[in-house]
Amino acid sequence: MLTVTHVEKVFSGQKVLDDVNLTLxxxxxxxxxxxxxxxxxTLLKIIADWLKPDAGTSVIDGHVELGALIENPGFIETETLKRNLLFLLSIRHQTKLETVLPLVSRFGLDIQNRASMKKYSIGMREKVGIxxxxxxxxxxxxxxxPTRGLDEQSLTELVKLIAELRQQGKTIIIASHDQATPIAYTDRYVLERGELTRITD
Ligand SMILES: Nc1ncnc2c1ncn2[C@@H]1O[C@H](COP(=O)(O)OP(=O)(O)O)[C@@H](O)[C@H]1O
Ligand SMILES: [Mg+2]
Known part of the structure; x- marks a missing residue:
């Protein structure tokens, strides 16, 4: 699915990633x-191919479609939620808006909301990003x-959603500075001084 091998990334002389390896x-x-x-x-951006590593490789299997929410999700700020989702769906032309509506409503968003995305709060934007x-x-x-700005109810929905995606066999990487969310992970890693280490219990 994903193979990250000996990845290094240097910013202004500082090695941010140093021989990172990950196989999923x-x-x-x-x-x-x-x-x-x-x-x-930085690691997620390299995996998503938004950034090139200075050394090493990150390879996603050919048939795999990638979904990513990294840092601040970007939208067409002057358009509504519906127009933004329709635009994103139009890139691949494989999913209809109707199939996305249950996801929109379970996160407490309104597809008929006529406000432009620039009026959305950080939590609302995060949910659209998810x-x-x-x-x-x-x-x-x-x-x-992914928990940034989320209210309690949306946090619960996120935990449920991850469990459902796991059941469906999806491969998921969640990065966060804390471990607060009660998600059932298959493995936990820590990134420290550029090194990615699996936490063994
Ligand atoms: N585009 C960039 N240019 C220069 N330095 C960067 C850039 N992106 C990230 N950094 C630096 O790399 C380090 C790691 O950043 P980041 O990957 O955003 O960390 P995290 O997501 O764990 O908070 C930080 O010191 C940050 O300032
Ligand atoms: Mg970050």
Whole structure:
């Protein structure tokens, strides 16, 4: 599904990622913890091919569709939620808006909301970011700090959603500075001083 081999990333002479290795198969749901600035977002961006590593490789199997929420999700700010989702769905033309509506409503969002995205709160934007990362049946899902700004109810929905996706055999990487969410991970990793280490219990 995903093979990260000897990845290094240097910013301004500082090695943010140092020989990072990670192999994931279908159905694995992992957590990557690490303090602010430890390189979590950088690693996810390299996996999503938004950034190139300075050394090493990150390879996603050919048939795999990627869904990603990394840092601040970007939207067409002057358009509504519905127009934004329709635009994103139009890229692959494989999913109809109707199939996404249950996801929208379970996160307490209103597809008929006429407000433009620029009026949405951080938590609302985060929820739209989560929705777009999973709404097209993506098999590899990257969620960077997905609990940011979420209210209690949405947090519960997120935990349920991850459990459902795990049941469906999706591969998920969740990166966050804390471990607060009660998600059943298959493995936990910590990113420290550029090194990614699996936590054994
Ligand atoms: N585009 C960039 N240019 C320069 N430095 C960067 C860039 N992106 C991240 N960094 C630096 O790399 C380190 C890791 O950042 P990041 O991956 O965002 O950490 P985390 O997501 O764990 O908080 C930080 O010191 C950050 O300042
Ligand atoms: Mg980050």
């Amino acid at each position: 198969s279908a159905g694995e749901v992992i957590h990557i913890s690490g303090g602010n600035g430890s390189g979590k977002s 929705i777009q990362a999973v709404m097209e049946d993506q098999q590899l899902i990257l969620l960077d700090e």
